[in-house]
Amino acid sequence: MSSLAQVSQVAGDPAVHPTAPAPETQKRGWTAYLLLLPGALWLGVFFVLPLVQLATVSLQSRYPGFPGYYYRDVNLDNYVSALTDYAPHFARSFLYAGLATFLAFVVAYPLAYAMAFKAGRWRNLMMICVIAPFFTSFILRTFAWSQILADEGWVAGTLNFLHLLPGGHIINTPVAVIAGLTYNFLPFMVLPIYASLERADPRVIEAGGDLYANGFTTFRTVTLPMSMPGVLAGTLLTFIPAAGDFVNMELLGPQRGKMVGNVINDQFLAIPGGYPVASALSFTLMAAILVMVFLYVRRFGTEELV
Amino acid sequence: MTPIPRRDRRPLSPPAAEVVAAATGGLSRRRLLGTGVAAGAGLALTACAPPSPPTGGPAAVKLPKDVSASDKTLRWANWTAYLDMNGKETKSPTLEAFIQQTGIQVSYSEDIDDNDSYYAKIGPQLRAGQSIDRDIITMTDWMAARIIRDQLCQPLELIQMPNVVNNLLQPLKDVSFDPGRQHSITWQSGFAGIGYNKEKVGRELKSLDDLWTDDLKGKVVVLSEFRDTAGLVMQSQGVDIDSDWGKAEFENALDFIEQKIEEGYIRKVKGNSYLEDLTSGNAVAGITWSGDIFILAYDTEDPNWTFAIPESGGTLWSDNMMVPITSTHRRNAERLMDYYYDPAVAAQVAAWVNYVCPVDGAQAEMEKIDPDLAESPLIFPTADYIAEKNIQAFRVLDADEDIEFADLWSTKVMGN
Numbered sequence: 001m002s003s004l005a006q007v008s009q010v011a012g013d014p015a016v017h018p019t020a021p022a023p024e025t026q027k028r029g030w031t032a033y034l035l036l037l038p039g040a041l042w043l044g045v046f047f048v049l050p051l052v053q054l055a056t057v058s059l060q061s062r063y064p065g066f067p068g069y070y071y072r073d074v075n076l077d078n079y080v081s082a083l084t085d086y087a088p089h090f091a092r093s094f095l096y097a098g099l100a101t102f103l104a105f106v107v108a109y110p111l112a113y114a115m116a117f118k119a120g121r122w123r124n125l126m127m128i129c130v131i132a133p134f135f136t137s138f139i140l141r142t143f144a145w146s147q148i149l150a151d152e153g154w155v156a157g158t159l160n161f162l163h164l165l166p167g168g169h170i171i172n173t174p175v176a177v178i179a180g181l182t183y184n185f186l187p188f189m190v191l192p193i194y195a196s197l198e199r200a201d202p203r204v205i206e207a208g209g210d211l212y213a214n215g216f217t218t219f220r221t222v223t224l225p226m227s228m229p230g231v232l233a234g235t236l237l238t239f240i241p242a243a244g245d246f247v248n249m250e251l252l253g254p255q256r257g258k259m260v261g262n263v264i265n266d267q268f269l270a271i272p273g274g275y276p277v278a279s280a281l282s283f284t285l286m287a288a289i290l291v292m293v294f295l296y297v298r299r300f301g302t303e304e305l306v
Numbered sequence: 307m308t309p310i311p312r313r314d315r316r317p318l319s320p321p322a323a324e325v326v327a328a329a330t331g332g333l334s335r336r337r338l339l340g341t342g343v344a345a346g347a348g349l350a351l352t353a354c355a356p357p358s359p360p361t362g363g364p365a366a367v368k369l370p371k372d373v374s375a376s377d378k379t380l381r382w383a384n385w386t387a388y389l390d391m392n393g394k395e396t397k398s399p400t401l402e403a404f405i406q407q408t409g410i411q412v413s414y415s416e417d418i419d420d421n422d423s424y425y426a427k428i429g430p431q432l433r434a435g436q437s438i439d440r441d442i443i444t445m446t447d448w449m450a451a452r453i454i455r456d457q458l459c460q461p462l463e464l465i466q467m468p469n470v471v472n473n474l475l476q477p478l479k480d481v482s483f484d485p486g487r488q489h490s491i492t493w494q495s496g497f498a499g500i501g502y503n504k505e506k507v508g509r510e511l512k513s514l515d516d517l518w519t520d521d522l523k524g525k526v527v528v529l530s531e532f533r534d535t536a537g538l539v540m541q542s543q544g545v546d547i548d549s550d551w552g553k554a555e556f557e558n559a560l561d562f563i564e565q566k567i568e569e570g571y572i573r574k575v576k577g578n579s580y581l582e583d584l585t586s587g588n589a590v591a592g593i594t595w596s597g598d599i600f601i602l603a604y605d606t607e608d609p610n611w612t613f614a615i616p617e618s619g620g621t622l623w624s625d626n627m628m629v630p631i632t633s634t635h636r637r638n639a640e641r642l643m644d645y646y647y648d649p650a651v652a653a654q655v656a657a658w659v660n661y662v663c664p665v666d667g668a669q670a671e672m673e674k675i676d677p678d679l680a681e682s683p684l685i686f687p688t689a690d691y692i693a694e695k696n697i698q699a700f701r702v703l704d705a706d707e708d709i710e711f712a713d714l715w716s717t718k719v720m721g722n
Contacts, residue, residue, distance in 0.1 A: 062709070089722075152587030169524070171588060172573055255567050255574050258721045266722040269426035271712045 058279035070276060078280035086281060089260040090288065096174065096259060097242035100181035101189075104238050105231070107182070108189035112230070113223075115190075116197035130190050139247055142180055146251045149176055172254045180248035188237035196230030197223070232300060240289055260285055369460055374637030378410045381635075382442040382642070383417040383424075385625065386578045387601040388494065390658035395605075400654050404645050410638050415440075420530055420577030421449040422712075432458040432631055441635040442627050442642065448533065448702070450490045450626040451483030459489050459628040466640045467491075469647035473666045478624070482702060490626035491643045494597070494655075495662035497684065497697060498534035499620040501584070501594030501602075505610040513617040514542040517591055518571045526572050527580045527592035528563070532715040533700035534621050535575070535593050539563055541619035541696065548698040556711055560718045567719065575719055584611075596684050600660035613684065619696030624664070656685050 058078055060070040115126050133141060149155055149171040159165040170176050200223065208218030224231075246261030253259075264281045267274035389398045401412055417440070418424045425445070428438045433456075445453060453459050464471055470491055484490045502511050511517065517526050528535045537547045539559040545551050566572045573589055574580070581598055583589040585606060596613050603611035629639045646652060649667035656663040657675045663685055672680035683691040691697075703711060716722045 085717075146582075147586060150586035150588055169588070255572065256721045263722040266716050266720060270422040270720070271716055272709050274713075 054279045054282060057275050058283050060276045062273045062276070070273070075276065078276045079284065081277055082280040082284045086260060086263055089258060089263050090285070092257060093243050093259040093261065093285075094288075094292075096178050096181060097239050097245075099178050100185065100242050101235050101239045103178070103182040104186050104189040105235065108186060108193055108234065109231075112190050112193035112197055112227075115194050116200075117202075127194075130187050133187065138184060139251075142184065142247050142251050145176075145180055145183065146171055149252065171252055174254065174257065176252040177248050177259075180252045181242045181245060184245075184248065185238040185242050188241075189234040192233035192237065193227055193230040196227045196233075200226040228300070232297070236293060236296075240293070243289055244285060369636075370632060370634050372636050373634045377635065378408070378638065379635065380410050380412045380442070380638040380642060381440045382412060382414050382444075383440045384414065384442075384444045384493075385418045386416045386581060387598050388416070388444070388625075388659055388661075389414065390655050400646070400651050403651075404642060407645075408641055410641065412642065418444060419579055421446050423577070425449055425452070428630065429456075429458070435632060437632045437634075438630055440630060441633040441639045443630055444493050444625045444627055445490075446531070446533075446623055446625050447481070447483060447699075450628060451702070452708075453628060454484055454489045458631050460631055460633065460636050461488050462491065462629065462636075462640060462643075464488075466637070467644040467647070469644045473647045473649060473652075473668075475664050475666055478664055481624075484626075490628045491647075492664040493625045493627045493646075494659060495622060495624040495664055497596040497615060497620045497622055497662070498529065498531075498538060498593060499596060499613055499615040500591065501599040501611065501613050502591035503584075503608065503610045504612050505608075506590040510612075511591060511614060514538060517593075518566060522571070522591055524570050524573050525588075525590045527574045527576055527583045527589040527594075528572055529580065529593050529595070530575050530577050530720070532711065532719070533623065534595075535563065535719075536560060536715070537621040537698075537700045538593055538616060538619075541621075541698070542616065544618075546698065547619075547621065547700050549701065551701070553707075553710070557714065560714055564718045567721070595661075597659045597661035601658070615695045615697065619698060622662075622692070622697050622699050660685060662687060 056072065057070070059072075059074050059076070060078075061073040061075045063071055111126075111130075115123055115130075119126050147153060151157075151169050151171065156165060156168075156170050159170070160168060167173065204226070205218060205222055208222045209215075213221065244261050246259060246265045249259045249262050250265075260281060264278050264285075267278035267281065390400050391398055398414065401414060404410070405412055424443075428440075428443070431438050443459075464487070470487075474487065474492065478492050478495075479487060481487070500511050500514070500517065504510065507522065509516075536556060536559045539562055540547050540551070540555055543555070543558060543562070545555045545559075563572065567575070574583060576583065578598075580589070580592060580594065581602060584592070584594075584602060594613065599611050599613040603609055627639075627643055629636050633639065646655065647665055649665055649671045652663055652665035652668040653671035653675055656668060657672065657679055660679075660682070661684075663669075663672075669680055669686045672685070679685060687697075
């Protein structure tokens with residue numbers, strides 16, 4: 001029976017035994033699903049379920065007269081409020097995240113380039129230096145920056161002494177926030193760019209020289225395009241968390257001009273009954289980022305991400 | 307200490323009162339929220355009116371088994387700069403003595419920066435019946451009221467705490483949110499007023515308006531606790547914050563604060579972490595809590611740090627020790643509460659924290675430690691002092707105001 005089925009398979013004529021598919025094929029099919037199971041379960045429990053929960057909460061209404069209580073509803077006002085009341089916060093989040101992504105790119109590319117092509121025996125050490133900050137908590141590092149940039153710290157002190165600081169302070173300004181975002185997400189930019197540069201075939205770059213292109217032209221037409229998957233991954237990995245971040249604004253930012261992450265944080269934590277609006281804001285933020293990423297990948301997308 | 311005038315919760319109409327009683331007893335946020343899948347499946351496509359609240363008497367509070375006798379540990383969450391410390395600020399002498407005396411290992415953590423954010427962290431866990439790894443939490447009056455109302459703390463056995471029964475100051479024995487102190491025991495009380503560095507400011511600050519001058523522009527921090535910051539501003543606008551006032555008065559104060567932020571006078575609105583801005587020099591003055599400024603002076607070895615009640619008045623509040631509903635160390639917690647109501651111990655704490663001491667007899671003990679402090683009106687205020695300085699407690703807000711005012715504060719002042 002089984003040998004017959006094999007023969008018919010080899011012959012490419014499944015119609016001969018339509019009711020008896022090859023046991024191997026069936027087994028292989030099940031194996032694939034079984035292998036998918038842990039991942040699917042993980043996604044189901046830790047991604048889909050919370051998302052459904054968040055979606056339902058985002059449509060709930062406050063229970064009149066009972067602070068902190070809700071009832072199930074289809075209350076689109078939460079979304080209207082998210083989009084109208086908090087439009088400036090969204091805009092600011094995307095602007096700051098965009099600037100931080102750009103700055104991180106400017107800093108990260110030469111660094112990744114040096115690590116991939118010029119570092120030699122220093123490469124591992126440089127790699128450790130890039131990763132080392134992860135050994136300390138994100139909040140602690142940001143907090144350390146708030147001390148470094150404080151009015152009586154040496155940075156602001158020196159700049160003030162040289163009369164180079166309009167306004168007199170660095171901390172509690174948007175500049176400090178963007179600097180903090182850039183600093184905190186820099187490794188996410190360096191690593192993918194490094195990975196794609198490191199993989200690049202040096203002979204292709206040499207070929208650029210052989211074809212009489214100068215260094216800059218070679219870089220522009222050969223090296224940069226080869227590293228585009230890394231650049232794309234790096235910008236996404238930087239922009240997405242930076243747009244939703246609230247820690248940098250909280251610790252380094254001014255009192256006015258908050259980002260959308262701060263609003264979500266405040267609605268969840270400080271306002272009794274703020275859950276629906278916070279959920280609606282979270283959903284809107286997710287949707288907005290999804291659309292932006294989609295457009296970005298379509299415009300600059302390459303065949304593969306790192 | 308003088309009786310603190312308190313305004314009772316606005317009386318509700320009988321049907322409303324019934325609803326509230328039913329709701330606070332039998333309705334949980336979790337039940338209304340529903341669980342993810344069921345909620346998703348049951349999502350109707352039409353908007354619906356609020357369902358009628360479930361009826362039924364208050365649910366019996368289920369207390370976890372107390373393991374204090376066999377497990378001699380205790381975990382205490384408190385605010386920054388709120389317990390006596392040794393010179394290196396590594397250990398608390400009174401707490402060490404308690405550990406010696408009772409063998410109960412106490413882990414003390416300065417977890418609480420702000421009532422709202424701390425409650426947001428522990429509230430959902432307590433409602434779900436989970437441990438928060440703390441056996442004593444220290445919450446301000448209005449938050450203590452909310453926690454008691456939601457039955458998220460355990461009733462205390464006063465019979466186990468003779469010191470508390472004997473030495474708790476008379477006006478604090480019966481507070482509106484916890485009649486008979488069945489659920490909460492005062493830790494310290496305090497004032498909100500102006501804290502500043504006399505040398506860096508270069509003059510004395512007497513009224514709230516002294517903060518809004520050009521040389522202090524961008525060097526002022528204020529508290530994120532709106533009952534204190536808005537309370538002080540309302541007093542400066544001539545409102546009696548302990549009597550009947552409404553949304554209009556509150557909004558006036560917020561408009562004023564908003565304007566001062568936008569003009570750049572107020573740099574930041576913060577929880578207890580405002581002390582870091584004062585230490586790092588980002589700010590030299592602000593609306594602060596009374597005791598903090600004394601500890602700041604000690605920590606920075608700078609006697610120029612000064613606290614003053616503004617001419618228009620200050621606010622008075624208390625923080626209260628409570629045992630979270632899921633704690634299994636209630637007896638240990640009660641021993642600690644009782645220990646801190648020994649007048650000698652209370653005086654030792656007060657000498658360090660410089661907050662208003664709730665313990666009768668501590669003033670006499672303070673004479674032995676530091677006669678000057680025994681005279682300090684910021685630790686042992688007399689009724690005359692309270693009246694003369696126009697020190698008031700922010701009136702109790704009803705449930706709707708609670709949300710509405712928090713909302714207003716968040717958008718107008720916090721900038722969210």
